Amino acid sequence: MTAVVVTVVSVVALAQFFLSYVRSLVDAYNGMDFSPQAQEAAGIAGSVPAAEEFGRIFRLVELCPAPATESRDLRVIRLYFMALRPLTALGPSLANWAVQERRRCTYSAVVALDRRLDYTRRLRLGE
Secondary structure: OHHHHHHHHHHHHHHHHHHHHHHHHHHHHHHOOOOOOHHHHOOOOOOOOOHHHHHHHHHHHHOOOHHHHHHHHHHHHHHHHHHHHHHHHHHHHHHHHHHHHHHHHHHHHHHHHHHHHHHHHHHHHOO
């Protein structure tokens, strides 16, 4: 019984840490703007991409070279995005929050695409 309680408490603590960590990553990306070039490359209209575009934009991000540290951050954001999906079916207020968070994840992917496009441009120019 004690082992079960310790395991449950550990899993809850790990989930809480993960949530705090990934939300700080998403906040960091959402504090940045993306260029018109990234907007065009991503094929989005407006400054707020739809949550449904995450998969397509993430695949574009994966096509571009990037520093190793950014790849880990994006994998964590992708995991968070996927974990939010079941929450969109639970109650209106929770679903609205989950959809908003998924939009923020998509915005983060567009910012990452912009950063990778800039990195690729600098590689080509030899900077």
